[in-house]
């Protein structure tokens with residue numbers, strides 16, 4: 421018997437670890453674009469899940485943004501049925517008319533579709549094929565836009581998708597390995613033209629920046645960027661816990677927060693307390709930026725009688741005496 425290719429073995433092991441950690445019985449759902457990363461993930465899941473006594477379904481989203489996208493989706497679904505998935509679902513989504521740029525709109529439509537299909541199948545987790553290289557790109561993009569630790573933590577290995585865990589088992593697997601696994605398994609991945617379109621910052625990082633970094637600093641740089649994300653994520657989790665306690669302790673009896681309690685906090689914790697509080701008041705996390713939190717912080721530490729701080733979603737916060745309070749919109 422031929423030895424198992426290292427790329428295939430590594431990806432199967434990563435999937436096995438992700439599935440073994442799932443608490444309850446029920447199917448998992450692989451989100452597969454047909455690209456090399458999610459195709460390698462799907463092939464590994466089709467192998468591993470039945471051996472763990474778990475059903476696996478596959479879902480592919482047709483964004484309808486390119487000619488032939490419907491056929492591509494059907495081909496992925498047809499492959500999935502052959503590969504032994506218990507369900508193979510194609511969802512066509514409407515991207516136009518959603519807020520944000522085209523990438524953000526497609527992502528929002530995709531995650532909404534994945535959530536719906538997960539609900540229909542009673543899935544206990546959705547698996548996505550983001551790799552170590554995607555993580556390295558995410559960290560670099562976050563660094564470049566000054567996103568701070570929240571951005572530098574990159575993509576979490578697990579997050580909540582409207583009640584269903586979204587898992588990323590391949591965050592420590594390289595793109596080279598997913599390409600190699602597809603080749604070994606005789607799979608022909610779809611090449612997403614967006615991935616090489618230089619009008620996207622991520623594509624430019626992928627095509628120009630990462631290769632330049634590897635040339636200048638050596639091949640370990642991709643692993644190191646991904647490790648940075650893991651280390652920062654662990655620090656973030658600890659600091660967020662501290663901030664939650666500080667937020668609870670800083671509540672003012674008449675609503676809002678007590679300024680002296682906030683002043684006493686370390687700046688890193690205070691920033692997180694204000695961020696968490698702003699979200700609680702209704703500011704959307706994706707729109708909440710450094711600038712907004714800095715404006716709240718200025719009400720605490722740079723107070724000179726200034727007016728309210730404006731947060732996304734029309735949320736306004738003012739300082740009166742020793743209290744930060746929401747401005748009643750009425």
Ligand SMILES: Nc1ncnc2c1ncn2[C@@H]1O[C@H](COP(=O)(O)OP(=O)(O)OP(=O)(O)O)[C@@H](O)[C@H]1O
Pocket residue numbers: 450451452453454455456457458459479480481482483530547548549550551554612615
């Ligand atoms: N059209 C789609 N249908 C289903 N899942 C998708 C689709 N597009 C992306 N995904 C999921 O999101 C993950 C990340 O996609 P993205 O396009 O950002 O990265 P990628 O590295 O190009 O992945 P891939 O090689 O799998 O296309 C994919 O691995 C897959 O799990």
